[in-house]
Amino acid sequence: MKKKxxxxxxxxxxxxxxxxxxxxxxxxxxxxxxxFLQEKxxxxxxxxxxxxxxxxxxxxxxxLKKSNPELGLASVVGLMIQKLPxxxxxxxxxxxxxxxxxxxxxxxxxxxxxx
Amino acid sequence: xxxxxxxxxxSPDLHVFTFFSEGEKGRIQKVIIYSIIQENLYNLAFGDFVxxxxxxxxxxxxxxxxxxxxxxxxxxxxxxxxxxxxxIYIEPVDRKRSVLYHAIFSRRYDEITAIFEVTALNEKxxxxxxxxxxxxxxxxxxxxxxxx
Numbered sequence: 001m002k003k004k005x006x007x008x009x010x011x012x013x014x015x016x017x018x019x020x021x022x023x024x025x026x027x028x029x030x031x032x033x034x035x036f037l038q039e040k041x042x043x044x045x046x047x048x049x050x051x052x053x054x055x056x057x058x059x060x061x062x063x064l065k066k067s068n069p070e071l072g073l074a075s076v077v078g079l080m081i082q083k084l085p086x087x088x089x090x091x092x093x094x095x096x097x098x099x100x101x102x103x104x105x106x107x108x109x110x111x112x113x114x115x
Numbered sequence: 116x117x118x119x120x121x122x123x124x125x126s127p128d129l130h131v132f133t134f135f136s137e138g139e140k141g142r143i144q145k146v147i148i149y150s151i152i153q154e155n156l157y158n159l160a161f162g163d164f165v166x167x168x169x170x171x172x173x174x175x176x177x178x179x180x181x182x183x184x185x186x187x188x189x190x191x192x193x194x195x196x197x198x199x200x201x202x203i204y205i206e207p208v209d210r211k212r213s214v215l216y217h218a219i220f221s222r223r224y225d226e227i228t229a230i231f232e233v234t235a236l237n238e239k240x241x242x243x244x245x246x247x248x249x250x251x252x253x254x255x256x257x258x259x260x261x262x263x
Contacts, residue, residue: 010151013148013150014148014150014151014152014158015126015128015130015131015148015149015150015151016128016130018126018127018128022127026124026126026127027124029124029133029135029144030124030125030126030131030132030133032164032167033131033133033144033146033164034126034131036164036167036168036169037131037148043150043158043160044146044148044150044160044162044169045148045160045162045169045171047208048158048160048171048206048208049150049152049158049160051206051208052152052158052204052206052253053152055206055236055252055253056152056153056156056204058240059236059240059242062240083153083154085151085152085153
């Protein structure tokens, strides 16, 4: 699978990882925030971040449904999940997978109603 | 062009900015974070850094809203200048912030669109060019391929 080189050194907060010496060279106000973020197990303001992820996923699923209406659920999940940044924790991947399935099934039901 | 701003401190990669709002309620540390959400798309998160914790639920009411927003806009300029192939995604969390973001894009339309392409997500969930006076669910800001 093609890897996105840009994400190799991202922390779980979705920001690039800085070396200790880089952190120490920062003004205190920034280094305090950066240290806090680097220790976090999730993105800052997760409610907002995952709401945004879901908005973007739902838009992509709509496009996918238009271009590949017969695609199987496993393929849909695979296609959508592989686009997520690598730092997304397992529990969030589970949450987003459920969201992807619900969205795809909702569109399928909508299609049946309108058929 | 941006107007009066606070002095920004930033990480070397320009993903984290911080500044101090100074107003009626005292000195409040603000943070702006650009977290990757998709390839070349970054979520703008903005809030207070209080007692070593992030807080985006409060609206500080420090009587310096314009200056604070100018400072956030400045960070957008800096981020996009450094990473011209990246776009910034902004989704308001509540009605207050939605009104605020619409106001910023509407009032600063000419100067923002001189440099940036602003697309907005409408109620039909379609990305369209931002138009002042209309209501949107989210915004995307990216550098124009040709700057006026």
